[in-house]
Amino acid sequence: MSQDDKAEQFARLASRFLRGRIDRRDFMRTGLQLGLSATVLARLARSARAAMLASAPEAPYESGVTSARAAFLRDKPYKGTTINVMVLKATVGDGLKYHVPHWESETGGRVNVAEVPIETLHTQIFSDLSSGLGRYDAYMTGCWYYGDFFVPKTPYIAELSKFLADPKHPYWEPDQWLPSMRKLYTWNGKLYGVLFDGDAQALYFRRDAFDNKEAQAKFKAKYGYALPNPPKLMKEMHDLADFFTGWDWNGDGQKDWGISLHAKVNEQGFFHFLTLAAPYVISPDNRYFFFNPNDMKPLINSEGHLRALVDYVKFLGNGPREQISWTLGQGWDLFLAGHAAMEPTWGDLPTLGQDPKVSKVKGKIGACPIPGTTEAFNPITGQWKKYDFNQVGNTNGGTWHCVISQHSKKQEATYDFLAFMANRKNAFFNASHGWTGVQPGMRYEFLPPVGSSSVAEWQEQGWNGDDVVQYLKAYYDTLSATVQEEYLRIPGTAEYWHELDVNVSAVLGGQMQPKQALDATAAAWEKITDRYGRAEQKALYQASFA
Amino acid sequence: MTRLRAPVMEYGRVFRYVLLLPAVLWVVGFTFFPLFAVLRYSFASYVLGRGITGFVGFDNYVDVLGSARFWHSVMVTAIYVVVSVPVEVVLGFLAAWLVHLGPPGARGFRTIIGAPLFTLEVAIGYLGVTMFSSQGGVVAVLLAKIGIDVPWLSSVWGGIAAAIVLDVWRWTCFIFLIVLAGLAGIASDLYDAALLDARNHWQVMWRLAIPLAWPVTSIAILLRTVECLKVFAIPYALTTGGPGTSTEVVSATVYLVTIQFFDFGKGSAMGIVFLVIVSAILAVFFQQMRKRLA
Numbered sequence: 001m002s003q004d005d006k007a008e009q010f011a012r013l014a015s016r017f018l019r020g021r022i023d024r025r026d027f028m029r030t031g032l033q034l035g036l037s038a039t040v041l042a043r044l045a046r047s048a049r050a051a052m053l054a055s056a057p058e059a060p061y062e063s064g065v066t067s068a069r070a071a072f073l074r075d076k077p078y079k080g081t082t083i084n085v086m087v088l089k090a091t092v093g094d095g096l097k098y099h100v101p102h103w104e105s106e107t108g109g110r111v112n113v114a115e116v117p118i119e120t121l122h123t124q125i126f127s128d129l130s131s132g133l134g135r136y137d138a139y140m141t142g143c144w145y146y147g148d149f150f151v152p153k154t155p156y157i158a159e160l161s162k163f164l165a166d167p168k169h170p171y172w173e174p175d176q177w178l179p180s181m182r183k184l185y186t187w188n189g190k191l192y193g194v195l196f197d198g199d200a201q202a203l204y205f206r207r208d209a210f211d212n213k214e215a216q217a218k219f220k221a222k223y224g225y226a227l228p229n230p231p232k233l234m235k236e237m238h239d240l241a242d243f244f245t246g247w248d249w250n251g252d253g254q255k256d257w258g259i260s261l262h263a264k265v266n267e268q269g270f271f272h273f274l275t276l277a278a279p280y281v282i283s284p285d286n287r288y289f290f291f292n293p294n295d296m297k298p299l300i301n302s303e304g305h306l307r308a309l310v311d312y313v314k315f316l317g318n319g320p321r322e323q324i325s326w327t328l329g330q331g332w333d334l335f336l337a338g339h340a341a342m343e344p345t346w347g348d349l350p351t352l353g354q355d356p357k358v359s360k361v362k363g364k365i366g367a368c369p370i371p372g373t374t375e376a377f378n379p380i381t382g383q384w385k386k387y388d389f390n391q392v393g394n395t396n397g398g399t400w401h402c403v404i405s406q407h408s409k410k411q412e413a414t415y416d417f418l419a420f421m422a423n424r425k426n427a428f429f430n431a432s433h434g435w436t437g438v439q440p441g442m443r444y445e446f447l448p449p450v451g452s453s454s455v456a457e458w459q460e461q462g463w464n465g466d467d468v469v470q471y472l473k474a475y476y477d478t479l480s481a482t483v484q485e486e487y488l489r490i491p492g493t494a495e496y497w498h499e500l501d502v503n504v505s506a507v508l509g510g511q512m513q514p515k516q517a518l519d520a521t522a523a524a525w526e527k528i529t530d531r532y533g534r535a536e537q538k539a540l541y542q543a544s545f546a
Numbered sequence: 547m548t549r550l551r552a553p554v555m556e557y558g559r560v561f562r563y564v565l566l567l568p569a570v571l572w573v574v575g576f577t578f579f580p581l582f583a584v585l586r587y588s589f590a591s592y593v594l595g596r597g598i599t600g601f602v603g604f605d606n607y608v609d610v611l612g613s614a615r616f617w618h619s620v621m622v623t624a625i626y627v628v629v630s631v632p633v634e635v636v637l638g639f640l641a642a643w644l645v646h647l648g649p650p651g652a653r654g655f656r657t658i659i660g661a662p663l664f665t666l667e668v669a670i671g672y673l674g675v676t677m678f679s680s681q682g683g684v685v686a687v688l689l690a691k692i693g694i695d696v697p698w699l700s701s702v703w704g705g706i707a708a709a710i711v712l713d714v715w716r717w718t719c720f721i722f723l724i725v726l727a728g729l730a731g732i733a734s735d736l737y738d739a740a741l742l743d744a745r746n747h748w749q750v751m752w753r754l755a756i757p758l759a760w761p762v763t764s765i766a767i768l769l770r771t772v773e774c775l776k777v778f779a780i781p782y783a784l785t786t787g788g789p790g791t792s793t794e795v796v797s798a799t800v801y802l803v804t805i806q807f808f809d810f811g812k813g814s815a816m817g818i819v820f821l822v823i824v825s826a827i828l829a830v831f832f833q834q835m836r837k838r839l840a
Contacts, residue, residue: 509789
């Protein structure tokens with residue numbers, strides 16, 4: 001090992017220690033293995049810790065600032081540098097734009113933000129990358145695009161460890177990630193994404209309606225058991241959706257609905273199906289939802305998926321028919337306006353629910369993980385199996401964040417901007433404000449005993465205390481469930497999911513029968529797999545479960 | 547003399563080719579080159595990030611010809627064209643005839659009716675989302691009040707019907723303007739003579755205006771049909787092809803396959819197959835038109 005290698009390894013080690021990823025003991029032990037003396041290491045450890053500042057005048061928008069960062073900012077290091085970032089035209093894009101002037105004032109750099117709607121985002125990103133034009137330095141990506149970045153021999157996006165090790169960049173804490181969330185930002189163990197969003201779907205419901213004694217009595221009379229508060233099983237969720245449909249349970253003189261969904265094709269509605277179908281297929285005995293890992297044959301038309309789709313369609317009758325053509329925001333609006341009893345969706349909903357300008361439900365929002373089943377189909381063995389309670393966590397959604405283009409000539413400045421948004425102060429701001437479209441994924445955002453945040457900290461951001469306690473618990477339980485629905489990130493995922501989306505939408509619209517739709521999806525998936533190469537896809541799919 | 551004329555002839559011939567050159571370059575660059583590129587891709591397997599991974603013969607064509615989704619989109623496009631173009635022609639002709647008769651306010655009407663032509667199709671599509679929403683959309687609510695309660699954007703036929711209504715609104719004025727010009731080109735003494743023999747303006751229109759304006763009208767129909775076969779923005783902005791694929795026209799299918807998912811092989815084969823279909827339709831159209839004019 002050369003002296004240069006050792007120096008680089010030590011720099012990495014020091015950075016890990018500085019960022020809290022390893023404790024003092026590990027720092028000393030590994031340092032000794034690199035040949036440094038204990039005395040030197042102890043001195044270095046002290047000085048490294050001392051180099052961390054809670055704040056610095058040069059970095060007014062950051063909290064947790066290294067002294068190297070403070071020194072670096074004194075000269076406005078990116079004056080004259082302009083970076084171009086492509087973002088999703090949605091709340092997450094707004095969230096990114098919010099931080100632009102702050103970073104610009106600290107560093108002297110400039111950020112051009114191009115907003116692209118979701119239906120063309122994949123096209124725009126990969127047109128820019130595959131053509132080699134490199135007009136953008138960074139792209140906001142959904143995690144299901146990840147596989148496509150790694151199809152060429154040289155990945156389209158840049159690995160970040162060299163930037164992460166450099167203390168002059170904003171300090172953020174990858175060690176704080178919940179493991180299920182960290183996985184979505186990495187590829188083959190290497191970090192490619194900088195913290196922004198953390199998506200998972202949970203069930204949000206009207207706590208006041210579920211707690212209502214009169215409603216509870218009516219429910220028991222109708223279904224023969226106590227109103228499940230919160231629902232634990234899919235059957236209970238169906239009964240609740242049915243129960244709260246068609247009468248004025250919120251007392252505003254209008255008939256209300258049991259559930260709100262958004263199911264417009266070519267949007268993000270298919271995530272509802274992925275989430276709600278998971279406990280019909282995923283179980284402690286089966287982790288595979290999409291493909292058989294042995295031959296990449298699609299599992300999507302299994303008996304479990306079919307039952308899940310048939311049950312999913314039943315939910316439509318418990319919400320406005322128009323849901324079939326609703327975008328995400330329209331689905332949320334029904335709940336926020338107080339007319340829906342439940343919505344299985346992302347954490348944006350309770351977060352937006354805290355904003356009185358758009359919400360009538362602040363202080364009334366309950367949350368729980370997506371209900372489970374008592375029976376799941378194992379598509380590998382072809383058998384149904386009974387369980388006492390089979391609940392499945394998920395990381396379904398975009399987990400929108402930025403990656404840096406391999407073509408970018410301003411990778412360092414681009415990373416600096418992205419890391420700036422990932423600094424704890426900004427990350428917490430994002431996660432606690434609905435309009436940013438960002439949800440939590442870091443331990444410091446959750447409440448004790450699993451995290452280090454506090455109810456008071458969230459209340460300072462305008463949250464209702466009861467809402468935030470339920471929200472964070474449901475979210476953490478979903479992200480850290482022992483049985484998880486693995487996220488599909490192989491090349492072509494956007495295309496696989498598009499086929500599923502179109503066919504599920506065809507069932508919702510009455511154009512196809514459920515079995516026909518899932519068989520059509522499986523047939524289309526086979527062709528996509530063959531085009532990308534079955535062996536390559538199989539290897540990547542298997543690796544995603546490693 | 548001969549010796550003097552020859553250089554002039556040479557110069558003239560060269561000059562002719564020089565004048566032709568821009569047009570030739572244009573056609574080669576923007577017609578032949580893309581066409582040959584599409585033909586080449588249609589025989590290839592293309593993967594994002596890897597480019598052409600091999601040539602697969604007619605596999606892409608076999609795939610397209612056996613694709614239920616492609617033929618469904620052809621059917622949706624056919625319904626779209628067959629319904630919207632005749633409605634636009636009838637409404638456009640009637641409006642042109644009425645304006646041609648010169649009632650009070652005709653000049654103002656001519657300006658107003660032309661306005662949709664200058665509106666972006668994609669904007670019309672997005673506007674349609676709010677107009678046809680069953681939760682307070684103007685059109686949906688008004689129609690519901692007279693008993694036409696259709697789940698416009700959430701049903702298979704509602705979506706395509708809404709797109710056709712918007713298309714008719716957008717393009718009727720195109721027919722109107724062309725036909726109006728055609729009617730204005732008919733000599734006024736013919737109208738005067740016809741009015742002496744006819745019982746009313748309806749008969750004049752039927753017996754005189756339609757036959758004489760037919761050459762111009764048929765050109766309008768041809769242009770409109772070609773445009774309509776390529777329709778994309780209105781239905782896609784309105785429903786993104788859904789529910790399912792119920793409003794997915796051919797252009798949208800080709801766009802999704804080729805541009806969204808970078809399957810240039812299959813997308814190119816789709817384009818070629820559709821080109822053949824459209825060419826056949828246009829050939830029949832031209833044949834009929836020639837017969838009528840003869």
